[in-house]
Amino acid sequence: MSTLTVTTKGQVTLRKDVLEHLGVHPGEKIIVSKLPDGRIEVRAARPxxxxxxxxxxxxxxxxxxxxxxxxxxxxxxxxxxxx
Structure with a gap:
């Protein structure tokens, strides 16, 4: 599990190992889904x-x-x- 820091602009940077796990490369997109109880799901956007x-x-x-x-x-x- 990774702990990420939220910037003053409300942004979060995903670590390289997380992006590799998702199979995401520079310029590609990810999908963030809001789940119940304040959770989110992050996955690679596939064409x-x-x-x-x-x-x-x-x-x-x-x-x-x-x-x-x-x-x-x-x-x-x-x-x-x-x-």
Missing amino acids: AGKISDVFGFLRNNDGPSLSIEEMNQIAARGWAGRR
Whole structure:
């Protein structure tokens, strides 16, 4: 458990080990949910995608059709928020 200090501006800095635990990197976002009894939940904001977002990656206009393995790799990258 970590103890954090609130600044005069009402800000809190999360320690590096906490950010690593969340899998959050500089520039990424986190979600803070207010829970009962004055508690909060902090979690990494993950990009939400649609299945149609993947279809553009499956096009290969310059050559042969993609293999199943290539399609699986592309789909995995798309759902992980990488393009």
